[in-house]
Every structure is written in C-alpha cells, then in structure tokens.
Amino acid sequence: MNLAAWPSPGGLFAPLSPLIEGIPFAPEPASLELLSARCDLRSAGGQRLSFVAPQGDGVDYETRIWVRGEVETRPGNWHDFFNALVWLSFPLSKSTLNACHVEAMAVPDARCGRGRDRDALTHFDECGVVVVSSDHSLLALLRGFQWKTLFWERRLDLGRTLRCFVFGHATYEQLLQPFRGLTAKAVLHEVSEDWLRAPLCEQLADVDRRLASEVAAGRHRDPRAFHPLPLLGLPGVTEANESPSYYDDAWQFRAGRTRRRV
Structure with missing residues (x-):
C-alpha cells in the first residue's frame, strides 16, 4: 500500500507528510533506504542513524541505537515503519528518549524491570x-x-x-x-x-x-x-x-x- 494515497483522518498524519510525499511505497525497506539517504541524523551516542533488519545477536534494542546508531526495523511492518518515520520527523526527541533509556538501564538491577520512568517514556x-x-x-x-x-x-x-x-x-x-x-x-x-x-x-x-x-x-x-x-x-x-x-x-x-x- 502507498501511504501517500491513504486518507489522513483529521490531518493527523500531517507531521509525517513531508516524508510520505517523498516515498513511492511503504512500508518496504527500500522506502526507508531512500529516506535515510537524504538524512544525516545522529543518535545521542554520536553514531550516524540507520535502519536495519533485526540482527538476532542479543544486543538490546536501545543499546544498539546508542552504540551503533542502528534502529532495528522489521521489513514490511507498519509499526516499525512508523517508528522510523518518527525518528526522521522528531530526531532530537527520539535521540533523547534513547539516551534516557540507556541511562536508566545502566542503574544496577535495572534490566530486571523497566520501572516507572521507562514505562512512561515508552x-x-x-x-x-x-x-x-x-x-x-x-x-x-x-x-x-x-x-x-x-x-x-x-x-x-x-x-x-x-x-x-x-x-x-x-x-x-x-x-x-x-x-x-x-x-x-x-x-x-x-x-x-x-x-x-x-x-x-x-x-x-x-x-x-x-x-x-x-x-x-x-x-x-x-x-x-x-x-x-x-x-x-x-x-x-x-x-x-x-x-x-x-x-x-x-x-x-x-x-x-x-x-x-x-
């Protein structure tokens, strides 16, 4: 499905419209590659941002973004595709959220539970x-x-x-x-x-x-x-x-x- 042709209820897709208008198809990986090539965004950890298929190597989702700048994005998945578009539309906020998650995870025993702060951010x-x-x-x-x-x-x-x-x-x-x-x-x-x-x-x-x-x-x-x-x-x-x-x-x-x- 081409998201650019999808009706925008109440104009609620407006924040994504500058991106949607520039991609021929969604949510396929080629669309993200096209968008990513136009951007030079950095994670809070200073790494150039990229969208990659799930790696299955045991590295935590938030840690991967901080250390490698890689946002795991399942091919053909609307949920992950919209996550990528939000990264491109609100990069400062998404980077800050990632930094807060990583900081919270560094607290001893934090990995045993997400806790109220991370729950709210999520x-x-x-x-x-x-x-x-x-x-x-x-x-x-x-x-x-x-x-x-x-x-x-x-x-x-x-x-x-x-x-x-x-x-x-x-x-x-x-x-x-x-x-x-x-x-x-x-x-x-x-x-x-x-x-x-x-x-x-x-x-x-x-x-x-x-x-x-x-x-x-x-x-x-x-x-x-x-x-x-x-x-x-x-x-x-x-x-x-x-x-x-x-x-x-x-x-x-x-x-x-x-x-x-x-």
Whole structure:
C-alpha cells in the first residue's frame, strides 16, 4: 500500500507528510533506504542513524541505537515503519528518549524491570501526541475532560487555534484503521497565533526541540500525568462525529480525575 494515497483522518498524519510525499511505497525497506539517504541524523551516542533488519545477536534494542546508531526495523511492518518515520520527523526527541533509556538501564538491577520512568517514556513513544493551541480555554477543556464542549461546541475554534502532532508510532499504525476508543497520551503547550501560522517544517522543529528539552529535564516520567485524548473526537477523524450525539458515548468520552498539568 502507498501511504501517500491513504486518507489522513483529521490531518493527523500531517507531521509525517513531508516524508510520505517523498516515498513511492511503504512500508518496504527500500522506502526507508531512500529516506535515510537524504538524512544525516545522529543518535545521542554520536553514531550516524540507520535502519536495519533485526540482527538476532542479543544486543538490546536501545543499546544498539546508542552504540551503533542502528534502529532495528522489521521489513514490511507498519509499526516499525512508523517508528522510523518518527525518528526522521522528531530526531532530537527520539535521540533523547534513547539516551534516557540507556541511562536508566545502566542503574544496577535495572534490566530486571523497566520501572516507572521507562514505562512512561515508552508509553509516550508508542502513543504520545503533542497538542498546541493559542487558545488557553481549549487546553483547559481538554484538561477538564469536557469532551462535548471541546469537540462539538468549540468545533470551529479547534480548526483555527489547535493542532495535534502525533508522536507515537503505534498510534500512527492504529490510525490506518481508527477504532472506537482510540486514545493518545497528550502533553499540552500554549503557543502564539503567529506560531500557528508558521510553516509546518518550523512547527515540527519547534515541537521537537520543546519535547526533547522536557524529556532531558526529567519531565514526562509519570504515566498517570499524561492527558488522555480520544482521537475519534477530533473533527475529520471519523464521519460519525459530525453529530452532537456522538459525544454522548460515555465509554469513549470518559470523565476523569484531575491530573497533574503536563
């Protein structure tokens, strides 16, 4: 399947669009080779990044990236293919996540269990989304689980003043066939109106810098602190949400306890 021809629900594939438009096929290895040849990215360990088939030599996934710059990528696998695209789209953040994993693994007995910090980082790596808005009230509604107000009553404002940058590669895979209850783990940022008018490439670079800086500073280490974002509530993700009654689904649009701000 050619990903460039796949409909982008609610524009959620936008962060990958500069890459998707430049590849003729996916998720085959030749696409990654084509993309990799255009990039000169480095792992946090200083090695030139490359995407390789699983090696089966016993080297840990995160250690391999740090020491060799090799990201194991199963041929023909959408999950791994999206992981590679996220590496190319958010290289600072992915490198910082890798460095944090390697640092945590160096602690004595750390390999016996991943621990809360690595769990949180992995959750965001798989299912994270960065939500930015120039309207503080929209972010407040998201924090307060006011889903119908956010997604229906403020629908026009969402299109004008809020953007979602999907980071999690598992979420990208799931968006190929969106399903009821599909939820991402969000971190929120308030931005200016000028920021929202900037070219996509500048927005992506800024999101990448912000996220990498936060992770390096020790943030996003509590799995409970992320804000759930039911993606099928966003306009355009599913035709079903074009009716206000769609948001009466209490199983999908759940009330939640107050969470720490992220």
